[in-house]
Amino acid sequence: MAKIKGTVIVDKERCKGCEVCVVSCPCQVLKLSSEVNGKGYHFSYMENPEACTGCASCAIICPDSCITVYRQKMA
Amino acid sequence: MAAEVEIKEENLVYGKNRLIKDNIMHYCPGCSHGTIHKLVAEVIDEMGLEGECIGVSPVGCSVFAYNYIDIDWAEAAHGRACAVATGIKRMYPNKMVFTYQGDGDLAAIGTGETIHACNRGENIVVIYVNNAIYGMTGGQMSPTTLVGMKTATTPYGRDPRLHGYPYKVADMVAHLEGVCYVTRQSVHTPANVRKAKKALRKAFENAMAGKGLSLVEFVATCNSGWKLSPVAANQWLEENMFPSYPLGDIKDI
Ligand SMILES: Cc1ncc(C[n+]2csc(CCOP(=O)(O)OP(=O)(O)O)c2C)c(N)n1
Ligand code: SF4
Ligand code: SF4
Numbered sequence: 001m002a003k004i005k006g007t008v009i010v011d012k013e014r015c016k017g018c019e020v021c022v023v024s025c026p027c028q029v030l031k032l033s034s035e036v037n038g039k040g041y042h043f044s045y046m047e048n049p050e051a052c053t054g055c056a057s058c059a060i061i062c063p064d065s066c067i068t069v070y071r072q073k074m075a
Numbered sequence: 076m077a078a079e080v081e082i083k084e085e086n087l088v089y090g091k092n093r094l095i096k097d098n099i100m101h102y103c104p105g106c107s108h109g110t111i112h113k114l115v116a117e118v119i120d121e122m123g124l125e126g127e128c129i130g131v132s133p134v135g136c137s138v139f140a141y142n143y144i145d146i147d148w149a150e151a152a153h154g155r156a157c158a159v160a161t162g163i164k165r166m167y168p169n170k171m172v173f174t175y176q177g178d179g180d181l182a183a184i185g186t187g188e189t190i191h192a193c194n195r196g197e198n199i200v201v202i203y204v205n206n207a208i209y210g211m212t213g214g215q216m217s218p219t220t221l222v223g224m225k226t227a228t229t230p231y232g233r234d235p236r237l238h239g240y241p242y243k244v245a246d247m248v249a250h251l252e253g254v255c256y257v258t259r260q261s262v263h264t265p266a267n268v269r270k271a272k273k274a275l276r277k278a279f280e281n282a283m284a285g286k287g288l289s290l291v292e293f294v295a296t297c298n299s300g301w302k303l304s305p306v307a308a309n310q311w312l313e314e315n316m317f318p319s320y321p322l323g324d325i326k327d328i
Contacts, residue, residue, distance in 0.1 A: 006088070007080040018105030018305040024265050041104065054080070056089040057265035063109025064100060065091035072080045 006054020006071045010044050014066040017041035021058035021067060027051040030058060092116040094125060094145045101139060105305020107295035108137050110262040111204060114272045115175070116144050118279055128171040129163050131156040133185075135177035136210045136297075154185025157192035160199045171283055173200035178219040179209040182244050186218075189244070196253025196287040200278045203244065203290055205320065206297035214300030218242035221319055226300070241319050245292045249326040255287035257325040261294045263309040267322075274324075286328075294320045 008029075015037065021044050022030045031047035044066070046052065054071025080086060094116040102108045119128050125146060132140040134153035141148035151159040156174035164172040174181075181189050181203050189201070208226055209215040215228040219241050223232040233241075249257040256278055260271035271293065278289035294316050298308035 005080050007082075009082070014099060016104035020105050020305055020309065023306050023309075054088050059089045060265045060268050061110060061262065063102065063104075063106055063113070065095050065109075065113055068090040069088040070080050070082055070086040071088045072086045074078070074080075 003074045004053060004071060005074050006052040006069060007049060008046060008052060008054075008058060008070075009068045010046075011066045011068075012037050012043040012045070013039075014064055015041060015043035016064055017043055018063065019044075020061050020063070024057045024061045026055065026057060027053060092120055094120050096143055096145050098142050100143055102136060103299045105296070105298055105308065106136070106210075107206065107262050107293060107297075108204060110268060111202070111271075111293050111295070112137075112140065112143050114262070114268070114275050115173075115202065117272060118276045119144075119146060119171075122171075122276070122279060122283075124171045124279070124283075127169070128173070129167070131160045131163070131172070131174040133174070133176040133180040134211075135180045137175055137177060137204065138211070140175050154180050154183070155188055156180065156185065157197070157199070157201060158188040161192055161195070161197050164197055164199050168198075171200075171279060172198075173202060173279070173282070175202045176204065177210065178203070178205045178207060178217045178244075179211075182218045182242050190248065190251070193248040193254050193288050193290065194251045196251075196255075198282050198285050199288055200275075200282050201288065201290040202275070203292045204295045205244075205292055206295040206300070207241070207316065208297050208300040210297040210300050214297070214302075219244070219320075221315060224315075243320070245290060245320075245325055248290055253287050254290065254326060255328050256281050256289035257292075258290075258327070259292045259294055259320055259322050259325065261312065261322060263296065263312050292320070294322065
């Protein structure tokens with residue numbers, strides 16, 4: 001059965017770890033890393049990538065345009 | 076069939092708009108200004124106005140807006156953005172001219188310029204980011220600070236007997252004949268961001284159609300000034316700002 005799957009790419013050096021994407025994701029995909037980026041921020045990453053539907057909610061709200069969203073119909 | 080989503084153009088749903096420059100914004104993490112900047116860039120790009128648009132940036136945290144959105148800009152003295160935009164629009168009547176201002180800029184020092192531009196019905200868009208505080212200078216009370224809200228200059232909370240009441244610019248200018256569209260929006264949830272973008276687009280279309288002045292108020296957060304995390308600030312916004320600044324269209328003709 002065809003299933004829509006999504007994935008996101010976070011520009012981790014651009015991310016300021018505001019966490020707004022994390023709470024905006026309806027599928028609890030994202031989390032802040034325990035590591036920090038070059039500026040010392042805990043950046044957002046896909047903790048639960050299988051659950052992503054590519055809805056783009058995270059990317060739409062991101063104040064720093066860090067998130068790129070892709071979506072594909074899987075066989 | 077691949078089990079992973081392939082990273083290629085045809086699968087792209089959403090990415091950084093090309094008019095948002097690569098410069099890292101100086102805004103605090105989670106600040107509403109960043110999300111609002113994106114909407115401005117997306118609307119300009121989608122309307123094909125990249126080369127036709129002149130923004131006027133304010134004094135306030137968004138003073139460097141011209142470093143982030145790749146269009147033409149002018150920088151106004153504190154509060155004077157609507158006056159500067161008036162001049163530009165009258166010299167270049169076919170250009171899309173807008174201001175981008177905070178509540179300190181628009182509703183305090185720039186009250187006069189704003190009201191008169193509205194009353195003259197200049198064919199511009201006023202983007203008004205109301206975070207109820209002076210963000211840039213360290214979180215002092217602004218005219219739009221909520222009753223009881225603690226700021227650097229109201230440590231015991233805003234007391235209307237001493238400081239007056241929250242100034243509701245959008246409600247006020249809606250009464251003026253030169254104004255065709257007044258709306259209050261927010262960017263604290265993805266659904267609100269989508270709605271806000273439609274409102275902003277309508278405002279830009281009004282200006283290009285010569286219908287008069289459109290004011291789009293964004294009820295926004297200043298999480299640093301409010302001394303909350305970005306996520307908590309979005310929550311606080313909903314609970315405390317919306318009762319005084321309810322969302323929705325106030326005027327649309
Ligand atoms: C003539 C003048 N008076 C005062 C200031 C100090 N000042 C700089 S920004 C600002 C207010 C900024 O608040 P707001 O417009 O709400 O923008 P925000 O930083 O919250 O986005 C003030 C009073 C100034 N720069 N110039
Ligand atoms: S695209 Fe949607 S489902 Fe995927 S991480 Fe972003 S918000 Fe979550
Ligand atoms: S001080 Fe407030 S308005 Fe200014 S960048 Fe920080 S959060 Fe945004």
